[in-house]
Amino acid sequence: MTAYPNTKETKKLIEKLVSIPSPSGYTSKVIQFTEQFLKEIEVETKRNRKGGLIATLPGKNTEEHRMLTAHVDTLGAMVKEIKSNGRLRLDLIGGFKFNAIEGEYCGIHTASGKVFTGTILMHQTSVHVYKNAGEAKRNQENMEVRIDAMVENEDDIKKLGIQVGDFVSFDPRVQMTDNGFIKSRHLDDKASVAILLQLIKRIKQENLKLPYTTHFLISNNEEIGYGGNSNITPETVEYMAVDMGAIGDGQSTDEYTVSICVKDASGPYHYGLRKHLSELAEENNIAYKLDIYPYYGSDASAAIRAGHDIIHGLIGPGIDASHAYERTHENSLKETEKLLYHYVKSQLVSY
Template sequence: MNQYLDYIMEQLEKLMAIDSPSGFTKKVTDYLLEEYARLGYSAKRTVKGGVIAEIGGEGDPILTMAHVDTLGAVVAEIKSNGRLRLSPVGGFNANNAEAHNCRVYTYDGQIYEGTIQLADASLHVNKEYSTTQRTFQSVEVVLDEPVTSKDDVKALGITNGCFVCADPNLVVTNSGYIKSRFLDDKLSAAILLGYAKYIRENNITPLRKVYQHMTVFEEVGHGACASIPEDVTELLSVDMGCVGDGLECTERQVSICAKDGHGPYNYQVTTGLVNAAKKDSIDYAVDIYPFYGSDADAALSAGKDARHGLIGAGVYASHGYERSHKDGVVNTFRLLCSYLNGNAPKMD
């Protein structure tokens, strides 16, 4: 098991190194196509931009899904003083965007660095610093370039609509905690790659036909609304598991979602996931997510006739500076193996 955990963590680091807010995902899907080829799979990019690979098995096809698009922003206005006003992409929140380093990508391929800051960000100057509400009207990008006017910024090639990408700031502690922006959902994408590697290297045939779909518009609500193989009868989103007040899951467990903001998940699928976790002594929790939507929800909303479920490693501080744990990764990986293969690998 350790070698697959190491591989998952390696893939997480590589995915995090590629900026990919919704709508700006070609580089990360280029990488995924290359990685699937290295693993021995023939993956394809959908017209919409996601990546689909057939992993193995026969009968009663299941589509497992993770998303590699993240939160982010685009330039909404170049201010007269050379600062940038932002328009968020997905649930990017000004309350936790402040003081993050970022990159601005121009349409002609240039990349500029900057920092997202409250306007007039010096406490020694701004007596309203502590009481100012953080919104995308009050925070701005301060470019690390000698610019003091709108014309200076335009001369760099920066225009409205340019993507602005915050640093993930990935840290893995000695105690196994994983801290970063965008664990939702690049951590799950890495776990799916780990599963693909595991069954290929161990000549395992899943109990049913398994597809993997890495979607690229989940954070704006329509990631899996299209490109689902016609024969798929079940959808399993592998996304972040919620951790917070009133929920049982911790970062060290795999979360099985019984209901989210769109309604309950398929009872038979949820029951199958719970029974698989019990059978292989996998540390899990079942929870209700009050403000959540998944790729499986999007697919059903678009009219796909299929059963659906949702699992994921527990993640604290979602849509902010998130935290999970290697144990949550292992439990999610093992539940995938138990549910799809009939048994989970033993712990090393």
């Protein structure tokens, strides 16, 4: 078998995942999708009480475990206020700024199951009316949702069944270019979820017996800080978060290699595990970059903060324009999957 599964399949899986609305707190449909994917390849799963999904592959060593995690929850919003002008005020879910969603199409998910479409705009959008259209702050006060319905006031909106607390998802606008780029919202972290699902599928196809019992957690609250800090077995020694690598000024991460995080806002990741990952990459001709993500936290750092006695690491594909309209390249997906494949077959780091 080749060093990487069919890239087209992985990209198709990413497209399906990003197209399922799943802001933190509203993830049941995407969890059902991943659950069904694993069921079809005969992998048993269970859900934790927070709604995340756990798959376990037995290994030769059942006394020491590994855990890998990626998250399906995304950035999003909730209806904060129904405005008198027939529009909606938002409250954000996750760490991003209003300017990142200006002009974006969205869906308003009502309690009855109906979904209304809309557009997120500045109240002062029209340059023919508002002199300060370009200068006004992009904030909760000025940004609003224009609903694609004949509404003129608060009562009209309420008659549709829209209410405070309804979830608002953002249109992913996913595109795959002929030269390998993937453009979409929510590649953080659905690109990594696709990689993990493909990894599990490959392990099953090869009938590979892992050296250690390995758990795969598809977490659903990472964007609000606590998706992967529970359901870690006492036997778990190593905990690997698979999440996006941050790209920007001063960063070494790019869209073509796997990014190995050495430190984020929580502090350094385990030095021994970081060295082990670098050595695996060099031994197997895997293109990688070491990097520090200054304003970042992961499910692995959340697990450390929760008090788990584990060795923690963080790797993932490089994602440009994180928490906005993101982009990566299929090469980064390939390198990330190759490193994970060799990692799950390797020996534990000494502690």
